[in-house]
Amino acid sequence: MTQYQPSSQARRFSVLKFGSSVLRNADDYARVAHEIYRHTRTGEKVVAVVSALDGETDALFAMGDQVGQGSSDRVLARLVRCGELKSAALMGLALERSGVPVAVLDPHEMDLVASGDPLDANLSGLNREKVLARFDQADVIVAPGFFGEDENGPITLGRGGTDLTAVMFAHWLGADRARLIKDVDGVYSDDPAKNPDAHRFDALDYEAARKVSHGLVQDKAISRAKALDVVVEVASLGKAYATRIAAQVEKPAAARVERPLRVAVLGHGAVGAGLCQHLLAHPNRFQLSPILVRNPAKHSPDADPRLHFTQDPAEALRDDTDIVVEALGGTGFARSLSQSALRDGRHLVTANKAVIALDLALLSGLARENGLDLRYSAAVGGGTPILEHLDELAPKNDVLAVEGVMNGTCNFILDALDRGELFADAVAEAQRLGFAEADPSTDLDGDDAADKLAIICHHAFGIMPDVRDISRESLSDLSPERIAAAREAGLVFKQVGRCVADNTGGVDARVELRALPQSHPFAALRNEANGFLIHRPQGLTYIKGKGAGRWPTAEAMFADLMDVQRRHARSASPGKTTTTRQKTASQDHRMPRESAL
Incomplete structure (x- = not known):
């Protein structure tokens, strides 16, 4: 009888924090799930620390003041931490939909200890073994930020306290950094929304970060990171770069200009439709061409009005196409279109295991010859990497x-x-x-x-x-x-x-x-x-x-698209837009079959 013995290899941990600036409404949990999946598919175990939805904590404070009229801070702390509990559960649901094994843990389930003022406490302890044990069955642990517990119950960590939660988790688990996902792509010399001349930093030391971040990162979190030598990264969703805060020399960043990539989606079955929804949620990164289907009238009535359908391959595969997504299935039309996409200089993302099993050597050769990406992550295992x-x-x-x-x-x-x-x-x-x-x-x-x-x-x-x-x-x-x-x-x-x-x-x-x-x-x-x-x-x-299923498979395909987009952005010269058909080094990677035409 075969007995399962887990591998003794050391785990790699990522601690990712998602604040209310990126969790503004329920739709944002799917976008955050992409970011988490990006890390789990490389073999990392992830602690995802989440804030309440935008405005929810303020609303809870206001409600508590209205009802309590100056009553105890400890009871108020019980109330205002509810936004984080709700957010953690929603994050868990989004990850489950995407097929990612996840555990949602409240502070008392991890012995996450806090001490101090009930509305401005500090974290002081974690039962590391309890957390590690949950990783035996899950790739992601979702933890509510902003509060911990003392002997009398929950107490909160002050405004921006989710940053502190992420820093402390990185310290206790030995992660190589705490990555704080914000609505800006790093720390700037000034607020870029107010000052167009503000410049971004690639690297800052702790004290400089405290001075210029203007509350973008909680001061307490920076202080604890410095004391514990925890590296902090400030980034935005989907970006390959970040501002790194550590004991290091300050380094300004070069200017970056990225253009959206045009994507041709071939097929609009369950997976193709799910993928299109992901693409529509990222208009700054992707532009959708008309979607190739057998019968446009069949798809149009119930589809998102932003989608357009065609039965003409030439209209779907227009000249300025950067990436072709094959979600047709079968080994006939899909097979020939996959080859022609790479021959014509388009990156290829496909979910067609049958075509890959037949033509992997040919398709990989075409990708190498043309300096293109071949990606097929959903072909084996769907959302299982x-x-x-x-x-x-x-x-x-x-x-x-x-x-x-x-x-x-x-x-x-x-x-x-x-x-x-x-x-x-x-x-x-x-x-x-x-x-x-x-x-x-x-x-x-x-x-x-x-x-x-x-x-x-x-x-x-x-x-x-x-x-x-x-x-x-x-x-x-x-x-x-x-x-x-x-x-x-x-x-x-x-x-x-x-x-x-x-x-x-x-x-x-x-x-x-x-x-x-x-x-x-x-x-x-x-x-x-x-x-x-x-x-x-x-x-x-x-x-x-x-x-x-639609969402796990679409998640894997979208992760492939994001990989291509990030590589394409890195290949662009700083401060210049990329050309329509600028090529990147070839990658061949993984891919379901779906009858969609």
Whole structure:
């Protein structure tokens, strides 16, 4: 029996703070989720410290003064900290929707201790082991900022206290910095909204930061950061750069001018529609061309009025297109458009595992030749960043084998069969809920998992097997008797793909149905959840998340788009706009298939 032993590798932590200047309304939680996912997909464990929504703390103070009319500060502290509790729960919901494993913790669940004035306290302690234990099951811990607890209950940390929470978490967890996300892209010599001649800093020491930030960063937070030697970064959402506050020499920043990139989205099914909503929320970064669909009239009535649809590829792929997003699915039209996009000098972001499994060498070659990005993060695992983890480990020869539950449709159906449902009923229900296509044979027969497994082989071992050589076992061959026998033995069936390098320089890859004990990490995966075990010389690394669905898949694709946008911005000369077709160094990365035309 396989026992799961977590890897002993040291965790990398990020502490990200999101204040009310970026959390202005409920829609902003999705934008903040992008920023958090950007870090988790690189293997970091994230503490996301959140403030109340814009104006909510002021409203609570005003309500408390109205009702209490000068009553105790301690009771007022109980009231005004409610904005942060609400915000943390909303942040957790947004991350769950995106498929990110998350735990929302209140201060008393972490023994987050504060002391001092009930409305202007300082943080003095944290149960680090409690926090680390929650990271065994979650990639992100969302913590409300602004308050902690003493022996008599909650007390707050003063205006801007969420900055202090982030600094202290970075200190206690040994993170390399506390990154404070604001509505400006760093610390300026003056308020840039009032003074157009204000200049940004790349680096400041603590005292200089205190003088010029004018409250942008809480004074107490800067003082504690200096005393504890915590590096503080001040940045805005999605930016690759920040103002770094540390014991260092002051450094002014060069001027930056960035233009939006024009994006052609091919397909407007569930994932394509979700991705378009993300793009519309970032008009300063992306401009949408008309979306390519088979029948524009079918999509227009219920769509956002800012979206336009066309059935003409030439109209969708206009000459000034920077990035093509392929969300069509299949290996016909989508395959040819993917190749032509790169040949025509456009970056390519795709979610088409079948095309990548067939044409990865060709597409990667075209990207390299033209200095372009090829990104396919949602092809394997949806919002579960398995390929990013393999890209980090493989160059160190740190991967012995990879196995995973990587098809949400099969996982959903196997769950239903385990409950005693009939096979036909389970398939029909999966189709009704959108997990399965009208023809589910690609999923049931293991073809979908085989495509994904071939891509995993490439990222783990540098070998791209012919998908036809990957053996596979079909769910259709799983008899009720086998299922009943497994259930009686306390086992649960899962469709598992596994690949391991052999001694001849090749790879053994197969998709099989395995009856697993309840103690196996895959046994707990439900519905569209995906999970992967990376076998390494020092143990096992387990990665899980949502492997299908509109929002997890759209999250992964949007993360790819943001990677391209940041690389494009870095390639621009400071103070100059980029040209329409300026190229960046090629990257090939990960990608679902979606019938959208």
